Amino acid sequence: MSRLTDHLIVISFDCLSSLDFPMLQELPHFKELLQRGSYCNQVQTIYPSVTYPCHTTIVTGNYPKRHGIVNNTLLQPGRLSPDWYWHRKHVKGTTLYDEAKKAGMTTAALLWPVTARANIDYNMPEIFANRSWHHQVPVSLSNGSIRYQLDLNRRFGHLRKGLNQPELDDFVLESTVYTIKTKKPELMLVHFVDLDSQRHYHGFASKEAMAAVERHDVRLGRIIQALKESGIYENSTIVALGDHSALDESKAIKLNVLFKEKGLIDVNEHGKVKSWKAYCKSCDGSAYIYLNEPSDHQTKEVVEELLKNLVLNQTNGIEKVISQHEAAAMGADENCAFMVEARRGFYIKEQIDGEFIDSITERDVRAKRYTLASHGYSPEKKDYTTLIIAAGKGIRPNVVVPSMHLVDEGPTFARLLGLDLGSTDGSVVEDLIYDS
Template identity: 65%
Template structure:
């Protein structure tokens, strides 16, 4: 089974290929349906026209939901990055130990299937046969090659880098996805894994830095089409195409924005954040942790009613201000009910056109220009993380091959994909938040 942006699986030799095209939107369907390789999937397989993502709708929680069938509050990956107040470059949830409970690749291994993953989030040090996890250096003393090798399958990664490393140019796109593509084709032909997880980020990158409907984003969709074609050819050349299932999916959509909200600036003004002479945070009583289009607000002492009252009053006043950029807020208990991190004091949602950063000095709102994005990659012109209930914010899912019937269904949820893939693989994720999408399966 191949999860292409997605999933590839095969049994006897049935393979499940799952390919994740990061930031693929339901709004992209008018383009996708005109492209021959996507047409091959659509004409012979199943389409879910609109897939509701999770909250917060960011990459690492989303990809963990895809392989667990659970919401972030249950699987434990509640944000892309760890809670490290004041750190300019916080660590990410790179490692498998961030995930609570089992995953598709864990259960596939228990069933004696061969597994592989290429840049699939939160797979560092996971028990995957052929693993090149998504991880990078964010400290000057770290070595990228060594860090990657020690977090995945050393010999496998060394071979991929020896063969295809010349294609890559750091994290720059589209070169990174071209490296992943060649590595995927090689893995299919030489390893023939039963489960292959592949994560492509070209489209997400172009939308962040150029905007949702930019010419750069449209070009990335066409590049994804060519990548899909290469993978279909590789499956045929490996003589496993007829026994393979290919799933193509997005994790979230994106919305254009050009205003960055720095709520920690206001929390500092309320003396809830303090910094030393070096400009670094030395103490905090309340802190806004960004999830891009949404954010968590954490209170250090959950029983500090004074701080909770100050923060609530601040949020109440911002909701009434049309220029604040904040659309709504909910309590930690309400966040838990939506599948997010219930340990937060509050969760806040940005209005369309706005997103959150964690800066606590300078200004409350910054208008972002293309020049800002070019100079400093913390700024973006389109992003995600918003509530899954935002208008025109659904992603998409399609699959074809072994076990898939021709069907078009209007909607499903991201949490439903994991249980569906488990059913196709003949494994069990246990009790999950999602349910099997039976209408797309031949056996149901």
């Protein structure tokens, strides 16, 4: 298979929505990209539409049930801070960066989800210290490229303020520019989280979120300039994309509170989970319901009746109960007993204490107990699509793709690099590709 570009730079602007497109058309660097290239501003995301499954779908072309990253975090009932699907070992099958490496290409990834300990030449994975005795720097170093990360931290570490935004993305930007100029990777994956953070804690259309979109335009401009200064711009393909949208919420649902009341979750004297028969695993806008014993039909019947009764009253915030079979058909985890979809204005938390429904206050948000907007909702929700813009070598100019799916992005990127991801759930978006 012929290779259509020498350098593919994929930039993920986490939580970039189709609703942002009119604004992007007016910002100088997004506008430049749009004028040079092509786009689709109706990209359907996956279910559940959370960051780690989405980014794994982007590099595999598969739905979560197939690539194995079915949520952001692992099923660890009652744990205050569950571990995330940080590591490459969790991904089933191959990825874009695996195939690029096999083909002898130079690869780089900056905070791209689920790449800890991946075989990437220049890798700064997204992972954080999740134990009281862990420290961020050694955790990052031990899971990525040690010398590369030490160099980046020495040069740009002063820009960071822990995981706070926009400082973290400013650090990622300088690291990206430096990597382009010094390493000239043939495949580069970059993940910016500023917009997602602002939407979570200030609301979807907040002034803070809009300011983050403007900062992203500046970041895009700096990356384009770095490609020009390094002499590889004409032989490069630049892709700017989102992974999911978000919706505002004002109430939090805690199904595990009900499960505890029904005797399906047992806690100790400290309120920690001691044992469980059923557990609600949050995906924010949706949730998985798992049974400790999948063959426990009695518990399943109790849970099903409970959930279906909740749907009857809109104030409970549950829009829909999805069966195991239906969840699998949508590409979600086929090992769940059910999924539940939250109504607009609601999202789902895992807590087992307090009231079943909590109204979200500013104080809650300041304490980072709750958020004002989230994702994880069904891709069938109205006005919930994301977008992709591609320009440069191998991309047809001035094409508007009416609609596509997140699973189509991986096969399309593989085609640009002359790679093959094998049998995938998605397919190459031929309208975007200029095959000379």
